[in-house]
Amino acid sequence: MFTLIKGGDVYRPEPIGKADLLLAGSKIEQVGKVQREVLDALEKTGMGYEVIDADGCMVMPGFIDPHQHILGAGGEAGPQTRMREIELRDIVRAGLTTVAGILGTDSTTRHLTSLLAKARALEIGGITTWIYTGNFQVPPPTFTGSVRDDVVVIDKVIGVGEIAIADYRSSKPSVAELARIVSDSLVGGTMSGKAGVTHFHTGAGKEKLGILHKLLDEYSELPPHVLHATHITRSTDLINDAVRLAKRGAYVDMDTIGDDFGRSFVYYRDHEGPLDHLTVSSDAGAGTSDGVHTLYNAFVQGLRDFHLPLEQILPCWTSNTATVLKLPTKGRLQKGADADVLIVGKADLDVRHVLAMGKSMLR
Numbered sequence: 001m002f003t004l005i006k007g008g009d010v011y012r013p014e015p016i017g018k019a020d021l022l023l024a025g026s027k028i029e030q031v032g033k034v035q036r037e038v039l040d041a042l043e044k045t046g047m048g049y050e051v052i053d054a055d056g057c058m059v060m061p062g063f064i065d066p067h068q069h070i071l072g073a074g075g076e077a078g079p080q081t082r083m084r085e086i087e088l089r090d091i092v093r094a095g096l097t098t099v100a101g102i103l104g105t106d107s108t109t110r111h112l113t114s115l116l117a118k119a120r121a122l123e124i125g126g127i128t129t130w131i132y133t134g135n136f137q138v139p140p141p142t143f144t145g146s147v148r149d150d151v152v153v154i155d156k157v158i159g160v161g162e163i164a165i166a167d168y169r170s171s172k173p174s175v176a177e178l179a180r181i182v183s184d185s186l187v188g189g190t191m192s193g194k195a196g197v198t199h200f201h202t203g204a205g206k207e208k209l210g211i212l213h214k215l216l217d218e219y220s221e222l223p224p225h226v227l228h229a230t231h232i233t234r235s236t237d238l239i240n241d242a243v244r245l246a247k248r249g250a251y252v253d254m255d256t257i258g259d260d261f262g263r264s265f266v267y268y269r270d271h272e273g274p275l276d277h278l279t280v281s282s283d284a285g286a287g288t289s290d291g292v293h294t295l296y297n298a299f300v301q302g303l304r305d306f307h308l309p310l311e312q313i314l315p316c317w318t319s320n321t322a323t324v325l326k327l328p329t330k331g332r333l334q335k336g337a338d339a340d341v342l343i344v345g346k347a348d349l350d351v352r353h354v355l356a357m358g359k360s361m362l363r
Contacts, residue, residue, distance in 0.1 A: 001025060001050070002042055003358065004034060008054025008343060012333045013061060013314040021059060022049075023339040026357040031333055054343050057352055060314060061331050062097025062340030064321040065295060067162065067199065067230050067253065069285030070101035070118050070129075071110050076169075082109075083285050085118065086292060088125040094282070094296040095317075097340035097356040098128040098330055102162055102199070103135035104286060105169050112143055119156050127356045128338070130325065132199055133157045136164035138173035140181065147181055151188025151196055158325060159197035160185045162230065165211050167203025175211060179219045186226050195326035200229040208241040216248055224249035228324050230281060231255055233264040243268060246277040251324040254316075255283040256298035262306035265313065275312065279321045300349045 005021040010031065022030040022038070030038075042049050068091075072083035091099060101119045103110055112133060119129040133150040134140025140160055142150045150157045160181060164170035173181075182198045189196015202209060209229055216224055224245075230253035232242035242252040252273075254264055261280070269275060282295040299317060302308040315331075322331025329338045339358035344351055354362040 001358065002029075002047060003050045003052065003339075003355070004039070005052045005054050005059055005341065005343070008057045008059035009346065010333060011058060011060040011310060011314055013311060013318050013331075015311050021333065021341065023341070023355070023358050026339055028333060028335055028337045028339050030335060052343070052353060056346055058310070058344045058346055059333070060342050060344070061318040061333055062342050062354065062356060063095045063295065063317045064098040064325070064327070064331055065096050065282050065284070065292070066100045066228070066279055066321050066325060067102055067255065067281035067283055068099050068292070069104060069283070070099065070122065071103070071115055071285065073104040073106065073286045076105060086285050088122055088127070090292045091122070091127060092354050092356075092361045093351065094292040095299075095342045095344070095351050095354060096127065096292065096295070097342070097354065097361075098327070099130075100158060100325065101129060101131040103132075104162065104201070105136050107135040107137065107141045112141060116154065116156060126359050126361050128330070128340070129156065130158040131156050132159050132161040134160040134163060136162065136169055136171070136201060138163060138171040138177055138181065147184040148188040148191075151185055151194055152192045158195050159189065159199060161197070161199025161228070162201040163198065164201045164203060166205030166207045166209070167201065168205075170203065175214045175218055178211065178215055179222065182215065182222055182226060186222070189226070189326070195226070195324065197226050197228050197324060197326075200227065202229050202231045202234070202238065204234050208238050209245050212245060212250065216250075225251065225324070227251065228253060228279070230283075233260055236267060239264060239268055239273075240271065243271050243273040246274045249277070251277050251279060251320075253279045253281050255281050256294040257283055259301065261298035262301050262308070265302060265308065266306060276315065276320060278316050279324060280316045296351070303349060
């Protein structure tokens with residue numbers, strides 16, 4: 001099945017102006033002007049092609065969410081506060097084509113096996129999914145008894161997380177314990193060709209990201225790019241610490257709960273935070289989250305209320321996340337990449353089309 005997306009303003013995520021996209025099955029075949037001869041050849045073969053008119057729209061990579069409680073989370077204020085599972089339709093309406101599922105505090109009534117099953121169900125539905133082994137606690141729960149073996153053996157395990165730091169719910173791990181976990185995930189990633197990332201939940205504690213700085217100081221052989229710390233918008237002091245950590249080569253993540261994304265992004269940028277080491281996530285399914293749509297709402301807020309350049313913020317939803325999660329076929333519109341495409345109206349910023357692996361998920 002071929003799909004031709006015509007006449008939109010294309011962002012790879014860097015802008016290239018008006019261009020066409022030709023999708024061949026689940027892959028991008030061509031970016032740029034598609035010649036009439038190519039279309040004639042397709043028609044002669046009898047395969048044909050579908051045309052999506054993207055005039056008046058922006059065409060960009062499908063969004064990637066690196067932190068989503070697809071099983072639901074919460075429950076810390078009693079069983080009645082447990083959140084529901086995330087539905088595929090909600091994910092797609094937020095412009096998402098790739099999601100990384102995660103456990104939070106609760107690995108007592110929610111389990112890694114259930115997380116894996118949910119991820120597989122969502123992928124059968126059409127999007128791409130990954131999961132993290134572990135949760136808030138140290139030592140982290142695993143499938144096999146080993147973080148490294150989970151990353152190697154379990155197809156969808158991309159790393160370990162979200163390990164809690166600077167939070168009353170944290171197990172208060174030592175630097176040596178964290179170093180062992182980070183190393184296990186990294187080695188598993190090396191053996192399996194995956195990211196082997198360690199994803200950290202950052203609480204409101206006064207130590208902020210201090211233990212991650214100590215980790216890099218005391219274990220200099222560990223590459224900083226496998227550290228990914230989320231919830232960095234709790235205070236300006238924490239954002240300042242995240243800037244320092246990102247300058248050391250780690251990745252930091254802003255969740256989009258509430259309406260503070262735009263201000264936080266501007267503060268991070270204006271304090272020389274490396275924009276290529278910043279991602280965004282929904283934290284959807286957590287007890288404090290308003291849902292998956294917060295991720296798209298933050299995108300709109302950045303453009304409409306803070307007048308941020310699209311090419312400046314779009315990588316945080318696409319290519320930056322693909323880099324930290326080591327997904328070379330995601331997050332960019334280029335030949336050979338997965339056909340994950342989001343089409344948005346220029347005037348109203350409404351989602352018009354979502355294609356995941358070339359399959360139309362939303363019209």
